[in-house]
Amino acid sequence: MSYALKIENLYFSYDTNFSLEDVNLQIPEGILFGIIGPNGSGKTTLLSLIMKFLKPSHGRIEIFGHDTRKLSHKSLARLVAYIAQDFNPAYDFSVEEIVEMGGIARRRSFFESVVYEEELLRALSIVDLVNLRKRPFSTLSGGQQRRALIARAIYQNTPVIVADELTNHLDLGQAIKVMDYLKSLTRMGKTIVITLHDLGFATKYCDILALMDNGRVISVGRPNEVLTEETISRIYKAKVRVIKTSDVPYPWVVF
Numbered sequence: 215m216s217y218a219l220k221i222e223n224l225y226f227s228y229d230t231n232f233s234l235e236d237v238n239l240q241i242p243e244g245i246l247f248g249i250i251g252p253n254g255s256g257k258t259t260l261l262s263l264i265m266k267f268l269k270p271s272h273g274r275i276e277i278f279g280h281d282t283r284k285l286s287h288k289s290l291a292r293l294v295a296y297i298a299q300d301f302n303p304a305y306d307f308s309v310e311e312i313v314e315m316g317g318i319a320r321r322r323s324f325f326e327s328v329v330y331e332e333e334l335l336r337a338l339s340i341v342d343l344v345n346l347r348k349r350p351f352s353t354l355s356g357g358q359q360r361r362a363l364i365a366r367a368i369y370q371n372t373p374v375i376v377a378d379e380l381t382n383h384l385d386l387g388q389a390i391k392v393m394d395y396l397k398s399l400t401r402m403g404k405t406i407v408i409t410l411h412d413l414g415f416a417t418k419y420c421d422i423l424a425l426m427d428n429g430r431v432i433s434v435g436r437p438n439e440v441l442t443e444e445t446i447s448r449i450y451k452a453k454v455r456v457i458k459t460s461d462v463p464y465p466w467v468v469f
């Protein structure tokens with residue numbers, strides 16, 4: 215099997231008393247991989263280590279066989295596009311200017327300025343934003359802004375997209391749209407790694423889930439393997455029922 219990401223024996227500590235300990239993950243190519251876990255369990259920290267915003271104290275991360283310690287930030291940006299939890303541009307860029315920012319890693323030099331018009335349109339059309347391309351990004355709704363950031367990641371043209379809580383604060387319809395777009399990208403062969411809080415979205419959309427708690431990955435597998443009543447109750451300290459019916463192909467978490 216071809217792995218997009220391999221994380222081996224990863225350790226990291228902040229100056230506070232939080233540590234990420236012995237994280238091991240193998241993420242196959244072309245899937246939607248969800249990282250779930252309670253607040254403060256270390257999801258964003260793990261993404262920050264993948265993106266080299268933080269340096270592990272021990273262990274290694276490989277992306278398509280490349281040890282990220284040996285990759286320059288530009289080389290990493292050709293393999294992985296990152297969508298952060300909050301994105302507030304300092305200037306009033308238009309939607310298409312925001313999307314074009316994904317092209318920076320593709321430039322041969324800082325001064326080269328090439329816009330791949332066809333690819334730009336394709337990225338915008340995948341997320342249904344072509345008609346809003348000239349609008350200031352700041353005037354879009356929360357859901358449209360997330361879609362523009364997905365378009366930027368598509369335009370960056372990387373095999374892997376990492377996204378932190380992309381559906382937070384979105385209404386149900388917008389959140390479904392965003393997840394549908396991400397799912398459609400896996401069908402184009404991209405590997406998507408996303409953190410999520412909503413277990414309903416996690417079970418419906420993710421091919422594989424990793425459940426984190428207190429800096430450790432405590433379970434990895436298909437949603438129905440990871441999200442058992444016992445595990446959710448223990449880790450989230452919430453009494454739930456997990457319902458499996460023949461007419462819905464994924465488990466329902468109800469409370």
Ligand SMILES: Nc1ncnc2c1ncn2[C@@H]1O[C@H](COP(=O)(O)OP(=O)(O)OP(=O)(O)O)[C@@H](O)[C@H]1O
Nearest residue numbers: 228229230232251252253254255256257258259260
């Ligand atoms: N820059 C930092 N310095 C010190 N401690 C930090 C820093 N960033 C995060 N932490 C701590 O590390 C722990 C894990 O935080 P992290 O943001 O990775 O969790 P998370 O699972 O993404 O949480 P949430 O679901 O609330 O976003 C928390 O206890 C947090 O307070």
